[in-house]
Amino acid sequence: MRRYNVPRIAFVNKCDRVGANPLRVKEQLREKLGHNPVLLQLPIGLEDKFAGIVDLIEMKARRFEGDSGELIVDGPIPEHMLEQAQAAREEMLDAVSMFSDELTEAILEERVTEDLIRSAIRKGTISLKLTPVLMGSAYKNKGIQKLLDAVVAFLPDPTEVVNKAVDLDHDEAQVIVETNIDRPTIALAFKLEDGRYGQLTYLRVYQGKLSRDEFITNTRTRKQHKVGRLVRMHSDKMEDIDEAGAGDIVAMFGIECNSGDTFTDGRLNVAMTSMHVPEPVISLSVKPVDQKSEVNMSKALRRFAREDPTFRVAIDEESSETIIRGMGELHLDVYVERMKREYNAIVETSAPEVAYREAITRRADFNYTHKKQTGGSGQYGRVAGYLEPCEEQQFEFVDEIVGGVISRQFIPSCEKGFRSQLGKGRKLGYPVVNVRVVINDGAFHAVDSSDIAFQEAARGAWREAFDRAQPKILEPIMKVVVEGPSEFSGGILATMMQRRGMIVGSQEDGPLVRIEAEVPLAEMFGYATTLRSATQGKAEFTMEFSRYLPVPAAIAEELVKKAQEKQKALAGRK
Secondary structure, eight states, X not given: OTTTTOOOOEEEOOTTSTTOOHHHHHHXXXXXXOOOEEESEEEESOGGGOOEEEETTTTEEEEEESTTSOEEEEEOOOHHHHHHXXXXXXXXXXXXXXXXXXXXXXXXXXXXXXXXXXXXXHHHHHTXXXXXXXXXXXXXXXXXXXXXXXXXXXXXXGGGXXXXXXXXXXXXXXXXXXXXXXXXXXXXXXXXXXXXXXXXXXXXXXXXXXXXXXXXXXXXXXXXXXXOOEEEEETTEEEEOSEEETTOEEEEEXXXXXXXXXXXXXXXXXXXXXXXXXXXXXXXXXXXXXXXXXXXXXXXXXXXXHHOTTOEEEEOTTTOOEEEEEXXXXXXXXXXXXXXXXHOOOEEEOOOXXXXXXXXXXXXXXXXXXXXXXXXXXEEEEEEEEEEEOSSOSEEEEEOOOTTSSOGGGXXXXXXXXXXXXXXXXXXXXXXXXXXXXXXXXXXXXXXXXXXXXXXXXXXXXXXXXXXXXXXEEEEEEXXXXXXXXXXXXXXXXXXXXXXXXXXXXXXXXXXXXXXXXXXXXXXXXXXXXXXXXXXXXXXXXXXEEEEEEOOHHXXXXXXXXXXXXXXXXXXXX
């Protein structure tokens, strides 16, 4: 949310559950997430005695009655909570007054109004320097009404957010998108869904307006589409509309596109700035069991790849296997299950393959000449320089050619040739990262040198130097956070250590323990089952990619051995 400057409101849910403690959650927002949380409410009772909330802005008690909490009954604050509510209100006013001089003056003159408080909270929230904290129980509709009121009162409307696009006709220069219906139309497809009438595409209109029966252009494919049916979604119900303006979220039928595509009315050639999509860290081989499943699996994979930018599909050139890649074991399991349930595609899956990387550990010089004569003009190019490790970037190409020993027109060809080798390392065939290529000498021929010749020369130079640079294998390391009862902390630590985990921190908070560790992804398969067994199903874990680190020598030897066996098996099939 920080990456995209998104203001936020915190809602502490399940206040009617055993162990509920909204005040502890507020402190965790400060300690763990680095927010500036401010309580706007206090709970009236907790766990099975949770009855409602105290509104610190209006200084009223609100109880939620009825079968679904639909009846809101306002009343005075219970006497036993009055002192606590006064102290919490003073703390709230002290925090929010930092964003309003007018409120500060009103506090000193004892003429504070609800509107002044709400205005100050709104300023702090939109500036990302304040996080209002509300609470309740969503299942029983307790506190939900006030949460929706807070969304309207404290979060920005479309006119208060600066949105940016890139101009595809001017080297992707940034342009500001105005929330103005009179400007050229810009809309973003952010979600796709299979509906009864074809693909249902959810759109956010950022600029201009979108009308039924008009033509819009997909700036990625440059194809024109006619907007046949335009609807506004209300949960699973649809309301047909004729027009939508800037700031609206709508859906349209029958337009084939990908998630993240930008649509315009044809007067602009821009794309909304794309969201950050992390690289997949786990892959799985899928194989259909019969011809019918093969056809259905192809349909499903095309569909999923359009819907989810973190889900990738590729064909392995050597084994011809279909490889799906994603952000975790559960991520891929969900898609395999959807293939079976929604597309009747029965597939067999192999053990997930971890996305290892290769990197060099030392400098290695190269001086390679590509020379080929086939009658007529031949091919000639010589490149010299060195490879070296580069921790700051995935790949860096440095041109130190002086004196015109290589014509300037062939320098991009050299870079292209070296880049073409990054996809498959020479040690185990994994992508190569953290390498710098420097060229400082070479030669060209006025007739025989060409773009292809220097690309081939760069590839030959890479092959010549890479093995001498002592490549190593890197494995993805995951940041794993386990939360569970303190009584099982020993068992949780044991499950981490058995998986080559490095414990980063451990924190006890009453009856609960939170353990953070860095564990190789290769060791995390099946961890959910192991953790449930070790904690009687009372602990849960989250996992996200952290970084790449070299694999231990013994593991590297095993990987090399498996790769050699795989190559022999493939050679035997041929």
